[in-house]
Amino acid sequence: MARSGLYKTDVKKARDALLALGRHPSLDAIRIELGNTGSKTTIHKYLKELEDEEGGVANGCMTVSEAVLDLVERLAMQLENESRAKIDECQVQAAERERYHADTAAEFRAQIDSLTAQLDQVRNAYNALADSQEQRRTQLQSESIARHTAEQQVADLKERLLENEGHRRSLEEKHQHAREALEHYRHSVKEQRDQDSRRHEQQIQQLQAEMRHLQQSLVVKQEEVTRLNQEGSRLVNEISHAELALRERDTRLHQTEQKIDVLRPFQERCNLLEKDLAQKEKMLVERDTQYARSVVDLQQSQLQLAAATAQIDSQENRIAELRGLLDKFQPQSLGEG
Numbered sequence: 001m002a003r004s005g006l007y008k009t010d011v012k013k014a015r016d017a018l019l020a021l022g023r024h025p026s027l028d029a030i031r032i033e034l035g036n037t038g039s040k041t042t043i044h045k046y047l048k049e050l051e052d053e054e055g056g057v058a059n060g061c062m063t064v065s066e067a068v069l070d071l072v073e074r075l076a077m078q079l080e081n082e083s084r085a086k087i088d089e090c091q092v093q094a095a096e097r098e099r100y101h102a103d104t105a106a107e108f109r110a111q112i113d114s115l116t117a118q119l120d121q122v123r124n125a126y127n128a129l130a131d132s133q134e135q136r137r138t139q140l141q142s143e144s145i146a147r148h149t150a151e152q153q154v155a156d157l158k159e160r161l162l163e164n165e166g167h168r169r170s171l172e173e174k175h176q177h178a179r180e181a182l183e184h185y186r187h188s189v190k191e192q193r194d195q196d197s198r199r200h201e202q203q204i205q206q207l208q209a210e211m212r213h214l215q216q217s218l219v220v221k222q223e224e225v226t227r228l229n230q231e232g233s234r235l236v237n238e239i240s241h242a243e244l245a246l247r248e249r250d251t252r253l254h255q256t257e258q259k260i261d262v263l264r265p266f267q268e269r270c271n272l273l274e275k276d277l278a279q280k281e282k283m284l285v286e287r288d289t290q291y292a293r294s295v296v297d298l299q300q301s302q303l304q305l306a307a308a309t310a311q312i313d314s315q316e317n318r319i320a321e322l323r324g325l326l327d328k329f330q331p332q333s334l335g336e337g
Contacts, residue, residue, distance in 0.1 A: 006038040011046040027077070044077045108322050115322075119315045126308045133301045140294045147287045154280050157273055164270045171263060175256050182249050189242050196235050203228055 014033035015025040023029060027040045030047070 006034070006042060008046040008049060010034060011038075011043055012050055015047065015050070040077060040080065044074075105326050108326050112319060112322055112326075115315055115319055119312065119319070122308060122312050122315065126305070126312065129301065129305055129308060133298070133305060136294065136298055136301060140291070140298060143287065143291055143294060147284070147291060150280060150284050150287060154277060154284065157277050157280065161270060161273055161277065164266060164273075168263065168267060168270070171260065175260060178249075178253055178256055182246075182253060185242075185246065185249065189239070189246070193239065196232075200228075200232065 011030060011034070014030045017033060018025040018029055025047075027043055027047075030043050031038060031040065034043075
């Protein structure tokens with residue numbers, strides 16, 4: 001379409017000026033000479049009219065390169081016309097695509113609204129699941145603290161029970177040692193008495209035999225009898241001391257038995273502690289069972305949370321893809337080439 005104010009004379013002046021400068025009057029050169037005014041189609045039309053008016057003189061005077069340039073310019077003009085027709089067709093197609101994209105964008109917006117609502121529902125379910133998981137975690141922590149406290153009480157009771165058992169065994173060992181020592185002392189005293197009795201009888205028999213057979217050694221025998229009597233007195237004194245020691249041992253044994261009687265309530269207390277310990281262990285087993293169930297519930301909650309998180313990520317990725325497609329299908333302005 002010709003620009004208003006551009007005339008054939010202007011094109012002729014620009015062409016003649018370029019020829020006077022020794023330059024080829026191409027379409028671009030003439031348009032630059034005109035101050036970048038007018039379209040190439042108009043300039044090409046005026047040039048063709050000038051060539052027809054001049055009767056082809058200019059064509060006869062053109063060199064081969066100028067003819068080639070002119071052919072190239074003509075081809076460029078034809079290509080430009082075809083391009084403009086193609087652009088018009090593309091603009092029509094673009095308008096149709098714009099309408100299609102607008103409809104598609106509306107559908108995508110409706111899907112986005114629906115997915116946003118679904119996402120809100122999933123987020124609400126996620127928040128509820130997170131709150132439930134936090135409550136289970138708090139309950140599990142309380143159960144762990146209670147279990148630790150019960151284990152500590154059981155450990156303390158076991159320690160006290162071991163101490164009482166050790167003390168009881170120590171007393172039993174002492175009592176057993178005292179009985180064995182007393183029995184050994186009684187056995188040794190009895191053997192000593194038997195030996196002394198047998199020896200005394202043997203000595204009396206020997207003295208009687210010596211008195212019958214050795215009257216000459218009566219004085220010696222009498223001295224020996226006196227010595228034996230003294231020894232017997234000593235033995236009697238030793239036996240008295242031994243009996244006194246035995247009575248003292250019996251007294252200590254009686255005191256030990258009294259101490260054992262005193263320790264019997266502790267034994268009963270130990271039995272009660274053992275029963276209490278058994279109950280604590282039973283409670284601990286029940287707590288362990290509850291703890292295992294809580295762990296299973298927590299794992300299930302974590303699986304549900306992971307599934308909800310994956311669903312949220314999938315929904316967000318789909319929304320991002322839809323938004324990308326929406327941005328891609330937005331109407332784009334097409335400028336002239």
